[in-house]
Amino acid sequence: MNAFPPFHYFLLAILLLIAVKAPTNRSTEITKNSHARRVIGAIIDSTSRIGKEQKVALEMAMEDFCEFSNQSFLLQIEDSHGEPIRAGLAAIALIKSHHVQLILGPCTWEEASLVADIGNKNQIPVLSFADVTPNWAIEQWPFLVQASPNQHGQMKAIAAIVKSWEWHQVTMIYEDTDSSVNGVLPHLFDALREAGVRIIHHLSLGPLTTTNSLSKELERLQRGQCRIFVVNLSFLLAIRLFEKANKMKMMENGYVWITTNSMTSLVHSIDASIISYMQGVIGVRSYFPENEPHFQDFYFKFCRKFALKYPEEKNHELGIFALQAYDALWSVCLAMMESNKVGQQLLDKILLSDFQGLSGRFQFFNKKLAPGQIFQIINMIGKSYQELGFWSSKLGFSKTIAENVTYNSSMRNLGQVIWPGGPWYTPKGWTLSTTAEPLRIGVPTRSLFKNYVNVEYDLLENKSLFSGFSIDLFKATAEQLPFYLPYNFYPFNGTYDALVEQIHLKKFDAVVGDVAIVANRYKHAEFTHPYTESGLVMIVPVQSKTCNKAWLFLKPYTNAMWVLIGAINVYNGLVVWFIERHYWPELKGSALNQMITLLCLAFTTLFSLHGKKLHSSLSRMTMVAWIFMALVIMQIYTANLTTMLTVQQLEPTVNDIETLQKSNAIVGCSRAAFVGKYLVEVLGFNPKNIKNYTSPDEYAEDLINREIAAIFLEISVAKLFLARYCKGFTTAGPVYKVGGYGFAFPKGSPLLPSIIEALLKVFESGKLRELENNMLASQVCMEVESYDEIPSLNTNSFLVLFILTGGTSTMVLVIYIFHLDNYSMLVHKTIWRLMLAVIRHWSHGKKWFLRRVNNARISNTTETIQL
Structure with missing residues (x-):
């Protein structure tokens, strides 16, 4: 916005015709008269409580400063009665008739915009008390200064309150003025948006809003769902609103009302009859230090003078508007006292103001008074109000303003709030629409x-x-x-x-x-x-771990176990052969024959040699231990191998997605789900290798037929798939985190x-x-538990058994050897015979091999001659 609202054009045209048209001459006249006296103009609205407080405060400020500086200043106050045209005429009168060097006020932007244009054309600085001054206005009228704090800080305080109680939507009720539409609403919208809160409805009211139209608007709000209302209305219009809302039972349980500074900063002037239908309202107002000696002295003087000047007012306390007017006049007087300059020079001096005033720190930034950083939170209770605490833009909520105080991000820590209707519980902020x-x-x-x-x-x-x-x-x-x-x-x-x-x-x-x-x-x-559980899993077919393995028959025992079994059998066979060799023809003959018989004896003991045919008691003892060991080992071997073949041990056909991608395999996913996009964009699959499905049966059929290598499902539906097809598929790879x-x-x-x-x-x-349990139980095929691989048995499981049979054979062998008379002769003879037999068989074998080679050569030669 960079121009006047439409209804101001006509007023401005009239005022400009009346206004002085020669700013240079006017400035010269003021400079001449300024040596005699310094004149300051002010425009207030005497029909409002704000205007009345401002008038008393301005007069007190002038008296105090003249006494402080011992210099002469003149304050000329004009009354606008809250009408923009009168404010413009008052500005012309101050400039033309009273030769003011500066104008303070007025309080509304509608009035201030006209006064600013008149002051700018006459190079007269205007310090506006309006709560909002658009940036375009300051650029258009260089002599305009906003002497009231910016509303952005206040709107942040309201947003912090709404966020504290976890409300997510509010309804904004505002006055149909330029200051609200172009100033307050944008700040409130931004603050609420940062807090995650939306303004879902706007209700615009004007000074001319009738009681009937107000009732209709409130009925419309009453039928809606939102029960959080932020009210930014002028004092008198807000009073009308709450009076009507109370009659319509909108000040009861479930409703929340939050008022801004324009209303809350005047609660000290409200009598008990009005507060009675504002019970539970939460208010935000500007903070000012009340405990300082300067304020206390000013406070008592103000109350006394205000009571004398306006006896019709029942409450004589002051608010922030009076303090802001007092500080603004002091800043002007300080600037004028230090310099006799006027116009731009005076404006520049005012903008350098920096002091601790009654309202707080008085300092300008970009021709606007520094925004308030601290706001007070109050609660309308009984015949007055309760001070709940404070909110600081940098620190949050606190019960007091002092050093080493605890701050919190939530208003809940300020204590109990009395809501409309008096409930102790926090309203949820909304309700179902009565007509929804x-x-x-x-x-x-x-x-x-x-x-x-x-x-x-x-x-x-x-x-x-x-x-x-x-x-x-x-x-x-x-x-x-x-x-x-x-x-x-x-x-x-x-x-x-x-x-x-x-x-x-x-x-x-x-x-x-x-x-x-x-x-x-x-x-x-x-x-x-x-x-449901969050995650995406890969499901693949399963295959047996043991099927189609050539050495499966060795699986029941470890390699060390097989070696030990072979060694103990050979050892036991050797002992039996050594003892029984003189009694059985099968155990005699050549060395080769005896070696073959020895090996056969070792592995066919249970079938080729029976205990009743043994002649020596020692060999029978060895055979008993040997047979016992063989029976145990054979039975356990049979049982373990049967278990391995009976219990199906399964493993996934694919263990990770890298294998799928390297093999360029086809994978499946749901056509209606987001999984396909995730496979391409996150896991890096080729879109051509992704097949979409619309039923779990299609998944299962293509997996079994190996048309696809895997499917990707959310964990929740993967459980159902595995419950239905529990014997053929399993999950593989990691779980990918998704919602x-x-x-x-x-x-x-x-x-x-x-x-x-x-x-x-x-x-x-x-x-x-x-x-969940009922859903999974409804599937026909129950989920199969996963079995660990059955381990091969090692030597530790049979150590006692091997010691028993090996020890028995060793003991028998020792006893037999020590009972032989011809022990040495027998040993040497046996060794010699074995050596001769080996040499003889080696010699016969060599002759036979050479004879076969010669025969082959003769045969080849004969065939060659014939050819």
């Missing part, structure tokens, strides 16, 4: 697993039927709400992204189903907490916090687990 229709809840029809969402059409009743885990969970959540929530389900045959987008398009009020919480869907809606399933609602929905709280109650009551 049931919620329109969209439900997906493309759910891969009907256990979650199943939509069927009943031809007899001509309606859709909704069932499944998600539907049952939402119904259980609605039952936990502290109020009745009407709703209807509506089928949606489209993608899940398109379904969530319907909320943003206001075709659905919510979405219930197996809808994953992903980032791109937050553009259109907000979600509850996930009610679980949640219910979707519009952004900033006042219903969402209550739904989340109710959903948590369902979690904590065990109802969610019960629904």
Whole structure:
């Protein structure tokens, strides 16, 4: 905005015709008269409480400064009666008739804009008390200065209050003036947006708003859902609003009213009859130090003078507006005392003001008074109000303003607040509309697993039927709400992204189903907490660990065990042969024959040699221990091998996605889910290698036929898939973190916090687990437990057995040897015979080999001659 509102054009044209047109001559005249006296002009509204306080404060400021400086100043005050045209005429009179060097006031932007233009054309600085001065106005009128704090800090305080109680939506009630529309609302909107709060409705009121129209507007608000109202109205209009709201029972339980400085800073002037229908209102007002001696002295003098000047006013206390006027006049007097300059020089001197005034630090930034950093929070109670605490823009909330005080980010720490209607509990800030229709809840029809969402059409009743885990969970959540929530389900045959987008398009009020919480869907809606596990898993076929392995028969025992079995058998056979060799022809003959017989004896003991044929008791003793060991080992071997072949040990066909990508394998995912995009953009799969499916049976069939190597599912539906096809598939690889399933609602929905709280109650009551168990139990194939691989048995398991049979054979051998008379002769003879037999067989073998070679040569020669 860079020009006047339309209704000001006509007024400005008239005033400019009356105004002085020669600023240079006017400046010269002022300079000449300034040596005789210094004249300061002021424009106030004597019909308002603010104007009355300002007039008394300005007069006191002039008296105090003249006494302080011992210099002569003249204060000329004009009355605008709150009308812009009168404010403009007052400015002309001050300049033309009273030759003022500067103008203070007025209080509203509508008046200040006219005065600023007149002052600028005459090079007269104007210090406006309006709460808002647009930036364009300061550029257009260089002699305009805002002598009241910026509203941005106050709006941040209101946003902090709303955020403290976890309210998400507010209704703004403001006065239809330029200052509210162009100043207050943008600041409040920005502050609330930073706090995550939305202004969902605006109610504009004007001074000419009738009682009938006010009632209609409040009835419209009463029918809505939002119960948090931020009021930025002038004092008298705000009084009318609360009086009417009280009659309409809008000052009762469930409602929250927050007022801004324009109303709250005048609560000291309200009598008990008016406060009676403002019970529970929260107010924000500018803070000023009341404990300093200078303020205390000024306070008592002000009350006395105000009572004498305005006896019709019942309350004589002062507010921030009086203190701001007092400080502004002091800054002007200080500038004029130090310099006789006028116009731009005087303005420059004023802008350098920096002192501790009654209202706080008085200092200008960019031709605006430094914004307030501290605000007081009050609560209307009984016949007056209670001071709850303070809010600082840098530190937060505190109960007092002092050193070493504790600050908090939430207003809850200030103590108990009395809300409208007197409840001790905090209002939730919204309610169901009295005329609202049931919620329109969209439900997906493309759910891969009907256990979650199943939509069927009943031809007899001509309606859709909704069932499944998600539907049952939402119904259980609605039952936990502290109020009745009407709703209807509506089928949606489209993608899940398109379904969530319907909320943003206001075709659905919510979405219930197996809808994953992903980032791109937050553009259109907000979600509850996930009610399923979060994650994406890979499912692949399984294969046996033991099938088709050539050396499976060796698996029951370890390699060391097989070596020990062979060694103990050879040793036992050698002992039996050594003892029985003279009694059995089979144990005699050549050395080669005896070696072969010895090996056969070692491994066929149970079948080729029986205990009753043994002649020596010592060999029978060895055979008993040997047979006992053999029986035990054979039985355990048979049992372990049977177990390995009977119990199916399975392993995944693929262990990681890298294997899939290297082999260029085809993988599957749901057509309606976000998984396909995740596989391409995050996991790096080729889009051509991704196949979409619409049913779990198609998944299973293609996995079994090896048309696809793996499928990717959310954990929640992966459990259902494995429960249905538990014997053929398993999960493999890591779990990829993605959002679980949640219910979707519009952004900033006042219903969402209550739904989340109710959903948590369902979690904590065990109802969610019960629904999950029922869903999984409904699957025909129960999930198979995973078995660890059956280990091979080692020597430690048979150590005692080997010691028994080996020790027995050794003992028998020792006894037998020491009972032989011809021990030495027998040993040498036996060794010699074995050596001769080996040499003889080696010689015969060599002759036979040479004879075969010669025969082959003769045969080849004969064939060559014939050819």
